[in-house]
Amino acid sequence: MLNKLTKTLCVATACAVAAMPVLAADGPLRGNLRVVIGSKSTGGDTYQNSSIVAEALAENIGINVKVDAVGASEAFKVLSRVSNGSVVMIFHDQSYLGWLYGVKGYDNIFEEYTVGPTVAINPGNAYAVPKSSPYQNIEDIIQAAGKGEKIRVAIQPGGVSEIGFSALKNAVKLRFPGAEENIVAVNTGGQSDKNQLLFDGQADVINASVQANEQYTRLPEDDQKAMRFVWLTARKETIEQANPEGMGETSREDLLEFVTPNASVTQDGTKDFTFDKEFFFLYNKDMDPAIVEQIDASLKEIFDAGAIQETQKNSFFIPNFMPSAEAQSYLMDKRDQYEVIIESIR
Numbered sequence: 001m002l003n004k005l006t007k008t009l010c011v012a013t014a015c016a017v018a019a020m021p022v023l024a025a026d027g028p029l030r031g032n033l034r035v036v037i038g039s040k041s042t043g044g045d046t047y048q049n050s051s052i053v054a055e056a057l058a059e060n061i062g063i064n065v066k067v068d069a070v071g072a073s074e075a076f077k078v079l080s081r082v083s084n085g086s087v088v089m090i091f092h093d094q095s096y097l098g099w100l101y102g103v104k105g106y107d108n109i110f111e112e113y114t115v116g117p118t119v120a121i122n123p124g125n126a127y128a129v130p131k132s133s134p135y136q137n138i139e140d141i142i143q144a145a146g147k148g149e150k151i152r153v154a155i156q157p158g159g160v161s162e163i164g165f166s167a168l169k170n171a172v173k174l175r176f177p178g179a180e181e182n183i184v185a186v187n188t189g190g191q192s193d194k195n196q197l198l199f200d201g202q203a204d205v206i207n208a209s210v211q212a213n214e215q216y217t218r219l220p221e222d223d224q225k226a227m228r229f230v231w232l233t234a235r236k237e238t239i240e241q242a243n244p245e246g247m248g249e250t251s252r253e254d255l256l257e258f259v260t261p262n263a264s265v266t267q268d269g270t271k272d273f274t275f276d277k278e279f280f281f282l283y284n285k286d287m288d289p290a291i292v293e294q295i296d297a298s299l300k301e302i303f304d305a306g307a308i309q310e311t312q313k314n315s316f317f318i319p320n321f322m323p324s325a326e327a328q329s330y331l332m333d334k335r336d337q338y339e340v341i342i343e344s345i346r
Helices: 004-012 014-018 045-062 072-081 094-100 138-146 160-175 191-199 210-218 252-256 289-305 307-314 324-344
Strands: 032-037 064-069 087-091 113-122 125-130 151-155 183-187 205-209 227-232 277-284 318-322
Touching: 032 045, 032 072, 045 064, 045 087, 045 113, 045 277, 045 289, 045 307, 072 087, 072 094, 072 277, 087 113, 094 160, 094 324, 113 289, 113 324, 125 160, 125 191, 125 210, 138 151, 138 160, 138 227, 151 160, 151 191, 160 183, 160 205, 160 324, 191 205, 191 210, 205 210, 205 227, 210 227, 277 289, 277 324, 289 307, 289 318, 307 318, 318 324
Parallel strands: 032 064, 032 087, 151 183, 151 205
Antiparallel strands: 087 277, 113 277, 113 318, 125 205, 125 227
């Protein structure tokens, strides 16, 4: 209870100030913040997205923020060692998919770390075929597998690249039991390696990226490198939020042709599979909860202001801020759904 003197002072100034929301800059985070990311590339989507968010955090809180592209294994090691809040991690769904697929160096993030807020979606996870391919769409591929044709799919195993492959194999199993063995993984490395397998005729379909592969969809059919998209795993609602111009010379309306319901890959016989590649924070389990709250508060202020959304969309990211508690529940549900798919085809 406030005493009479305090009540009197409140009327004048103090309580008016106390009633104001606490600004993110008032939290315990000070000085320098290192953001380790699960990628070693400074030209990829993880670094680009993390840099956008880091710059906004630095300005909003008034600290120095450095993005460090150390790769997944090293990032998890650093995060496990440092609990004082000077190091946080930004990664995407690979962080739990790697564990589901049994990739060395991946733990159950929901037990070993604190899952923080989501910040963005990369809507560009795709599957592509040569322009000369007899498969015009993803349904053609499912039907061909059901009729006994072997479909070679080039993927980088153990995560974001593989989850669409798993879903495709699961869909064939549901529609043509036993025929799922006709969806064959060709395990390889990054995007350039997958592209090369398609160019050389050693794969029929590849996991692709709208950002990296859209340029090849503009080539004439007789070009060895010409390809076309047959499936984007993103939700229809996600693509609808992209800028109308889409990516390169492929408009948003063009991209919508490759997502559900136009491109249907069933998840369980009643609904279609979708996968948004989502970026989020990860924290050391023992980090001060006040820092979690501070970053949540800062990001809310940043996204409420609205400028970051424009920056993200101009880089073909879809803004997607969810505070920590909401993000944890959402991502755990997402993890559980994909676990069912992965287990169904083991």
